[in-house]
Amino acid sequence: MAIKKIGVLTSGGDSPGMNAAIRAVVRTGLDLGYQVCGVRDGYLGLHEGNIIELNRTSVSDILNRGGTFLGTARFPAFKIESVRAECIEVMKDHGIDALVVIGGDGSYMGAKLLSEMGYPCIGLPGTIDNDIAGTYTTIGFDTALDTAVNCIDRLRDTCSSHKRIAVVEVMGRHCGDLAMSAAIACGVEAVLVPEKPWDKETVYHQIEEGIAGGKRHAIIVVCENQTDVHQMASELEARTGLETRATVLGHIQRGGTPSAADRVLASRMGAYAVQLLHQGQSGRCIGIMRGALVHYDIIECLNTMKHQFRSEMYDLAYALR
Ligand SMILES: Nc1ncnc2c1ncn2[C@@H]1O[C@H](COP(=O)(O)OP(=O)(O)OP(=O)(O)O)[C@@H](O)[C@H]1O
Numbered sequence: 001m002a003i004k005k006i007g008v009l010t011s012g013g014d015s016p017g018m019n020a021a022i023r024a025v026v027r028t029g030l031d032l033g034y035q036v037c038g039v040r041d042g043y044l045g046l047h048e049g050n051i052i053e054l055n056r057t058s059v060s061d062i063l064n065r066g067g068t069f070l071g072t073a074r075f076p077a078f079k080i081e082s083v084r085a086e087c088i089e090v091m092k093d094h095g096i097d098a099l100v101v102i103g104g105d106g107s108y109m110g111a112k113l114l115s116e117m118g119y120p121c122i123g124l125p126g127t128i129d130n131d132i133a134g135t136y137t138t139i140g141f142d143t144a145l146d147t148a149v150n151c152i153d154r155l156r157d158t159c160s161s162h163k164r165i166a167v168v169e170v171m172g173r174h175c176g177d178l179a180m181s182a183a184i185a186c187g188v189e190a191v192l193v194p195e196k197p198w199d200k201e202t203v204y205h206q207i208e209e210g211i212a213g214g215k216r217h218a219i220i221v222v223c224e225n226q227t228d229v230h231q232m233a234s235e236l237e238a239r240t241g242l243e244t245r246a247t248v249l250g251h252i253q254r255g256g257t258p259s260a261a262d263r264v265l266a267s268r269m270g271a272y273a274v275q276l277l278h279q280g281q282s283g284r285c286i287g288i289m290r291g292a293l294v295h296y297d298i299i300e301c302l303n304t305m306k307h308q309f310r311s312e313m314y315d316l317a318y319a320l321r
């Protein structure tokens with residue numbers, strides 16, 4: 001079927017660079033002669049028919065902005081086949097022939113299921129978690145990492161001044177990439193991630209060793225969902241006799257001006273998505289490997305590929321501490 005109109009939406013947690021990706025989809029689409037429309041608030045807005053026409057100026061002045069100007073949402077009902085079928089009807093009613101989905105692993109699952117139902121989709125990896133198969137990095141990861149590093153550097157200043165310990169929780173859901181990269185960039189004493197079993201006794205002992213070796217502070221980076229960082233701080237304080245503070249970086253990591261790297265990545269991926277559709281491809285998901293854009297069958301990718309744990313990053317964080 002010849003495509004005339006392309007839809008684009010952002011779904012799941014927002015990530016810095018999503019706007020740059022939308023802009024690239026819109027401008028490349030228009031340049032290639034397509035109409036482009038934006039779906040507000042992810043799959044929820046799709047179900048509600050919350051859809052707007054986009055032109056070149058609709059995406060002016062958003063390249064440098066965090067968040068997503070289309071809005072995003074978590075819409076669990078999209079897991080229900082009849083709800084997805086209703087969404088396909090909405091797209092047909094609006095004359096949308098193909099959909100570009102910018103989001104994380106959950107949003108990819110939604111796009112995969114739409115593809116299995118015969119609806120043409122392209123997935124772009126937009127998440128700070130970096131937990132998507134088939135890409136070395138995701139749109140927003142670099143910015144979130146910079147934000148986390150900036151925050152941990154500040155904690156280091158105050159910890160070192162007071163001779164304190166900091167326990168810092170970073171995001172990542174079930175993926176330790178953000179925690180491991182932040183740990184390397186900040187030279188922290190320990191990093192706890194879901195992919196690698198750890199026990200408190202060993203961690204506490206490592207911290208004690210560092211202090212005994214003359215360190216004026218210690219920082220532990222903990223990926224979320226690993227432990228209660230406040231409880232960990234009390235236990236460490238009781239054990240070491242050093243004041244210990246817990247900090248949860250939280251949603252600070254999701255917002256903010258996208259880094260140059262994220263803007264470039266998002267622009268490349270957004271343009272590529274439309275070029276693939278133009279070549280007659282659909283049911284694809286886009287990634288970047290060794291600097292080059294790649295694309296996979298979205299069904300095969302989600303069924304057979306897994307985001308790889310980067311054990312060398314984990315080992316490096318510990319080797320350099
Ligand atoms: N198994 C699934 N089947 C169909 N749709 C899904 C599925 N999982 C998630 N989705 C849809 O994608 C939306 C976003 O998923 P999720 O909340 O997991 O975020 P994400 O896209 O992984 O992004 P992030 O993890 O960065 O927040 C869900 O609210 C739902 O609408």
Ligand SMILES: O=P(O)(O)OC[C@H]1O[C@](O)(CO)[C@@H](O)[C@@H]1O
Pocket residue numbers: 013104127128129171172173224254
């Ligand atoms: O914004 P919410 O719905 O609280 O979700 C938080 C989750 O979203 C993310 O920020 C992105 O997936 C995760 O790192 C985190 O676990």
Ligand SMILES: [Mg+2]
Pocket residue numbers: 012104105106127129131173
């Ligand atoms: Mg996710």
